[in-house]
Amino acid sequence: MSDLYAGDVCTVARALIGAVVRHGETAGVIVETEAYHESEPACHAWVGRTPRTITLFGTPGTAYVYRSYGIHAMLNAVAEPEGVGAAVLIRALEPVEGIELMRERRGRTRVEDLCSGPGKLTQALGIELVHNGGDLRSGPVRIEPPSAAVVAVATSVRIGITRAVELPWRFSVPGSRFTSRR
DNA sequence: CATGGGATTGACT
């Protein structure tokens, strides 16, 4: 559905729980997301359009990938209509395909630790900055929407930020062993 | 052009 990403960023973040992120041989089900919007200071789009943030204002359904702490790549799905800076951060996946390849990239570890964080899952799936600006429906990195609505989605505050910490814009599968910061 | 700060992770006390 072409409207999937064009709606309110929190609605999109909730709707992406249960979707599958796929890159090459590796894939996982989304169990944790967070919403970011230009109207609040935790969002990169808060500063307006810069070379870094221009992707956030582009076509909904576009991948926004950036480097965090000089080390990790973060995967986001651009949301809301073109011209509005907003995106959904993919924070954790339940691995479903290519688990051996994920282990090669991440090192020997439990399945629960392969994708249980935004920096971990990009490493496990081989997602890098070159994927910034790609189309999540037809590009090398794809998101396949859930076939059926997920029964329960928990709402809580976002993790690891210093501004707008009170907004309940984090969404996750209750009781999942694959979410971050367990 | 120089500087400082992260939407984090993993190693270590």
Next chain:
DNA sequence: GTCAATCCCATGC
């Protein structure tokens, strides 16, 4: 519990 790694880029001089 604390803390360093490491780089892109926004900001300010």
